[in-house]
Amino acid sequence: MDVGERLTDQNFPESPEKATLEGKNKFLGFWLFLGGETVLFATLFGTYLGLRNSFGKGPEASEIFQLPMVFAATIILLTSSLTSVYAVLALKENRVKQMRRWFFITLLLGLSFLGLEIYEFVEYVHEGHTFTSGAFGSAFYTLVGFHGGHVLFGCLWITALLVRNSGRGLTLYNAPKYYLFALYWHFVDVVWVFIFTVVYLMGKVG
């Protein structure tokens, strides 16, 4: 069968994302890439932990962090992970319409998370907590910003996938692409859980 051919319910394989060698390679390669990303974020977390009480000229963490808003952002992102799970479930059953719908909702949630984050950063800057106000500021914006950058990249990625494949069914060529996006999205989500704990909760407690 040609990899570009639209899959039907009859010839639909158990795991379309891993049905070809290319798909298997992508799947494994992406997991390994996430392993590298883990080291990347671990290094950022380590740096942040070393500098989180060095406020320099800026305000202290416990003065500025707004837990309710961050909590809302957390819920939004966690929900988006759930919607991407629904999308993958649909993918596995060749229900293209549903899959695309769930991915679209995931995208919207991702964008609202970004919106909240930008709003939050603007607030902080007004209160004197900036990238250059002290070592804490640099470490905070770098860690949280790297995560935000990942969310942004994910949004661009799924947008491109959805637009490119609009009107096209699932194939052995595009199934791995959708699937990898979902993996990526979960990873970005997990990182956020750590950020919420290490940066915000620990920052509030002092």
Add this chain to the structure above:
Amino acid sequence: MSNAHAANKSVLWDWLTTVDHKKIGILYLVSGGFFFLVGGLEAVLIRIQLMNPEMTFLTGNLYNQVLTMHGTTMIFLAAMPIIFGFMNAVVPLQIGARDVAFPFVNSLGFWLFFFGGVLLNLSWFLGGAPDAGWTAYAPLSTTSTGHGVDFYVLGLQIAGAGTLMGGINFLVTIINMRAPGMTFMRMPLFTWTAFVTSGLILFAFPALTIGFFLLMFDRVFEANFFDANMGGNAIIWEHIFWIFGHPEVYILILPAFGIISEVVATFSRKRLFGYSAMVFATVLIGFLGFMVWAHHMFTVGLGPVANSIFAVATMAIAIPTGVKIFNWVFTMWGGKIRFTTANLFSVGFIPTFVMGGVTGVMLAAAPADYQYHDSYFVVAHFHYVIVGGLILGLFSGLYYWYPRMFGLMLNEALGKWNFWTFFIGFHLTFFPQHFLGLMGMPRRYFTYPEEFGLGSLNFISTIGAVFMTVGTIIFIINVVVTHAKGKKVSGDPWDGRTLEWAIPNPTPHYNFLQTPLVRGLDALWIEKMAGNKKMTPAEPVGDIHMPNNSILPLIMSLGFFIAGFGFIYYSSAGAPALIAIIVGLGIGLACMFLRSWIDDHGHHLHKEDLLKEDKGVDA
């Protein structure tokens, strides 16, 4: 589509767009070789300056720049790419694959390295090279004036991204693309070391990526990571650098171990002694390599507990390393040894590397290291392991695999001259440096006073460098002569044991007409012993699926190169630099987008054409 369309495009275009691992291997080797010559030239300049006391040939800031660029170039732009060259050229063949897992990414990795290297070296012509040492310790690096260190950060960031991609690519290739029967414990040792090295790359390079970002933010965007006045902490840089840096030295040496294992076994006409112990030692070295980084920071003041733990962990690495040494010696024991040039380099490697290991264990004794640290003793140590280890290994690999990579055999007589001049020159250069260090000569100083009595050993060291230069020139002559004569060799000139020798010369671009069936370690040797002329195929002849060439990797890398310039000049040039950043990143992202947008299913080579072509080769 068949391969007919490729013929009417130009040769240059073919090399710029290639996704063939064999060609990418050659690209890595040639550009890595070029940077090796650049780094070598810098080394000679350093040795001239240090030849006699109080010389004024190359002093002050310029000396710092040459020293920094020597180390940086050799590690990141010479050693790493040449290793990737061999991994590309050999690993897919050794496991019986038709290409790597991600041919497109493979090409992207190369071009990123290439543009990163060019960017770094352009600093020479644009106001001065980096001058804060290859380790770029803060606050020296954060306060260094001019743009030198910015070139270091951005150049290596781009090159490093390429390396990371290469690491992932080889991990997936080795896990997923082995021929039928090629179990993990039947893989040739070079493939094993490539595998572990790739794993180390995957887990070590991201730390450096972040380190570079932090350094860049401090220098370009006025962040305060390493600025103590604003609450920053310069020691964080040291930790990050060495969390990457120590695994990096094993990233470098493991592939050399792999080469030595192949060469020693082939030229002893024996199976490698203690294969499973070798595999285990390789994995163990890779694992322990992550737990010892603070041995570079014994004098920082981490305290006696931390220093002791890291000292013991460091010494522990000597154990698996010792296992390897013994296994090579036992492989030769009772073997029918042929001292080809490749084997000379391998045999020369063994005692030389042992000496480097011994000084390593000396350095690992934390209290003693207070004396050795930042002296020429350390310089002697790491040149024994890197030049006496890695570079000898790379030369060995070059002489060994040249027939496979280029279809030509390097001249053996010149090869022996190459070996002896380089080998003697090496020991002459670096052996005295142990004593210079013990006598108190600090590293990275551009001169020393007459009355310290360091003159004669330094003079000997410089003479040694001349010999090494001669050795390198003989190698270049050898390459020129070999290609001028152009005498073709068979696909198996050394009576090889592993799969890369099971294919005709020149290597068909699909590597294996039929995927081979592997029946044990040293797959080809097993067939030879069974009286077979060829590998037993695992499949009938059929259509072969091949990836398409693409120019996108080059353009994408060019985009990041342009953005790199923007970041370098952002702090002084403002708006124009910002435009470069936006344009460059835009090009990079657009290429990614295009890659995602354009469906690329590759193409098929048809059975009938393949059979015709194959006949042509045999006739």
